[in-house]
Amino acid sequence: MSSSLSAKTTICAIIGNPVEYSLSPAMHNAGYAHLGLDYCYVGFQVAPTDVAPAVAGIRSLGIRGTSVTVPHKTAVIPYLDEIDPLAQRIGAVNTIVNTNGILKGHNTDWQGAILALEEKTSIAGKNVILLGAGGTTRAIGFGLIEKKAKTVTLLNRTPEKAQQLATELGAHYGHLTDLPKSLKNTDILINTTPVGMQDTINTSLVPKEHLHQGLTVLDAVYVPARTQLLQDAESAGANVIYGYRMLLWQGVVQFTLFTGVNQAPTEVMEKVLEKNSMRPHNSLIDDTTKKNYAESDR
Numbered sequence: 001m002s003s004s005l006s007a008k009t010t011i012c013a014i015i016g017n018p019v020e021y022s023l024s025p026a027m028h029n030a031g032y033a034h035l036g037l038d039y040c041y042v043g044f045q046v047a048p049t050d051v052a053p054a055v056a057g058i059r060s061l062g063i064r065g066t067s068v069t070v071p072h073k074t075a076v077i078p079y080l081d082e083i084d085p086l087a088q089r090i091g092a093v094n095t096i097v098n099t100n101g102i103l104k105g106h107n108t109d110w111q112g113a114i115l116a117l118e119e120k121t122s123i124a125g126k127n128v129i130l131l132g133a134g135g136t137t138r139a140i141g142f143g144l145i146e147k148k149a150k151t152v153t154l155l156n157r158t159p160e161k162a163q164q165l166a167t168e169l170g171a172h173y174g175h176l177t178d179l180p181k182s183l184k185n186t187d188i189l190i191n192t193t194p195v196g197m198q199d200t201i202n203t204s205l206v207p208k209e210h211l212h213q214g215l216t217v218l219d220a221v222y223v224p225a226r227t228q229l230l231q232d233a234e235s236a237g238a239n240v241i242y243g244y245r246m247l248l249w250q251g252v253v254q255f256t257l258f259t260g261v262n263q264a265p266t267e268v269m270e271k272v273l274e275k276n277s278m279r280p281h282n283s284l285i286d287d288t289t290k291k292n293y294a295e296s297d298r
């Protein structure tokens with residue numbers, strides 16, 4: 001955020017329901033402050049029935065960049081003027097760029113996952129398993145196909161859902177119980193289910209004896225950062241990628257789209273996420289710990 005807001009300050013925002021725990025405002029504002037940009041990023045809680053007027057507001061108020069989070073990533077699409085072709089195929093928009101009143105929808109979620117993976121491994125020619133068959137699976141699945149993974153296999157609690165998505169992607173599918181036998185020949189394993197967060201914090205869908213060296217494991221869950229799956233993967237000698245890396249890289253791509261700055265201040269943005277992600281979520285801690293964290297943030 002700029003140190004002196006004025007009528008000329010460019011506004012960016014996140015819309016979602018809820019948005020209060022989003023780390024995006026802190027991440028983007030830290031980047032603006034570091035570069036001295038006259039930008040400010042805020043959060044707007046938007047009810048599902050208010051998506052159309054919210055998008056109209058983005059246009060009429062000249063909000064330059066908008067991040068879109070759950071549950072609005074598909075609902076915003078009909079109200080935009082242009083959609084990036086891959087965002088269209090994914091069927092989800094997490095980023096809106098407003099250029100003189102023309103709103104274009106993008107999807108930076110898939111790029112976030114791909115860039116997080118590419119910090120540690122190449123993707124072309126690799127065998128990949130995705131756990132889940134929801135919206136996150138979908139965005140990452142399209143990204144993996146785009147980057148020429150050799151095989152992509154969706155394993156899900158409800159295999160019919162995996163089958164439907166696999167057909168669209170040109171991927172394989174199966175039930176979670178196929179995991180042990182499939183893992184042997186797998187290079188990259190990605191959890192795109194919510195298992196590992198909040199009430200399943202000590203849980204992993206992957207029996208740890210099947211994790212192995214030579215496997216790269218990414219968990220889309222980012223609070224806590226060291227999920228049970230990633231702890232088990234570390235113990236097995238696998239290559240581990242924290243979920244907040246996805247959040248970082250999708251935000252870095254957004255930062256460039258919103259500001260036109262090609263070299264986003266990645267390290268500054270990373271610090272914000274690391275600090276917030278490496279400690280327990282607000283909903284999981286008592287009031288005294290919350291107060292201590294708030295004081296250490298000043």
Ligand code: ATR
Pocket residue numbers: 070132133134135136137156157158161192193194195205
């Ligand atoms: P999003 O769209 O945000 O990625 P979602 O649509 O809620 O999330 O999808 C979550 C995925 O995680 C689903 O594939 C879901 O499995 P089902 O298709 O069987 O519902 C999976 N999932 C959620 N909770 C799970 C659990 N406790 N065990 C196994 N899979 C789970």
